[in-house]
Amino acid sequence: MTNPTILVTGASGKLGRETLDFLLAAGKDPARIIATTRDVSKLAGYAEKGVVVRQADFNAPETLTEAFAGAERVAIISTDAVAPGTDRVAQHSAAVDAAKAAGARHIIYTSLPNPEESLISFAGDHLGSEKAVKDSGLGYTILRNTWYQENLLMSLPQALEHGVIMSAAGNGKLSYVAHEDCARALAAALLSETDGSAIYTLVGPEGYSIDEIAALAREFSGKPLEVQHVDSDTLRKTLEGVGLPPFLVDMLVSTDDNIRTGRFDIINDDFERLTGRKPKPLRAFFENNREALSA
Secondary structure (H helix, E strand, O other): OOOOOEEEOOOOOHHHHHHHHHHHHOOOOHHHEEEEEOOHHHHHHHHHOOOEEEEOOOOOHHHHHHHOOOOOEEEEOOOOOOOOOOOHHHHHHHHHHHHHHOOOOEEEEEEOOOOOOOOOOOHHHHHHHHHHHHOOOOEEEEEEEOOEHHHHHHOHHHHHHHOEEEEOOOOOOEOOEOHHHHHHHHHHHHHOOOOOOEEEEEOOOOOEOHHHHHHHHHHHHOOOOEEEEOOHHHHHHHHHHOOOOHHHHHHHHHHHHHHHOOOOOOOOOHHHHHHOOOOOOHHHHHHHOHHHHHO
């Protein structure tokens, strides 16, 4: 397959945009890149660069046939539909069907580590979506992204403000991966000429416990931060007590459960094998976000 036409779904999101940037930086002909999104105005800048921008909505499968036309290698970036009343497996399955109908030869799907055994509340969404990809009969690359380093900015600034972070993760470790590295891997999979099937688990170079994360936060912010270790029930009741919606409570508690039981303690060379580069270390993330943590 020489210079295939490639398609990126969810292209107006952070992962999608970073992937487009890597594709263009690698010299991919923009006329051979299809970027789909529900709101095409969000990708006007890429359209100006020659990228083919098309409207597509996973909740409206009838929009996908035209959107996917001509695509040979398709990246299905998993949606963020985790709230009640949404069906990610149906969304992703519609995209798989559209790719197959368009004559695509290869699908890349973004998943999470070990969905077969994961305790994460939405792991079943990824397991079902992976099955749809595998059952398509097309070649596939599944990228199982672990937790982004950037996710730490959702909790650490507030924790540093109060001087305490509550956790049910125990001594379990998580090898956080840089968001940019996941985009680089996705671009590499799209640019690859292989039609064979493979699964990569994308992780950072080192695992960290919550106590080690707190130590890094103290070091780079100059602020005190204590870890309050609790069990899952206590964490759940606390989160419910501050009014978080049930689906978010389930996600946060199950994440700590997954860490505590060692299901996120993964170190491998998958990222390097796919991209030829080393993954970014977590200390670099803290260094780059020193200002946000110390504000």
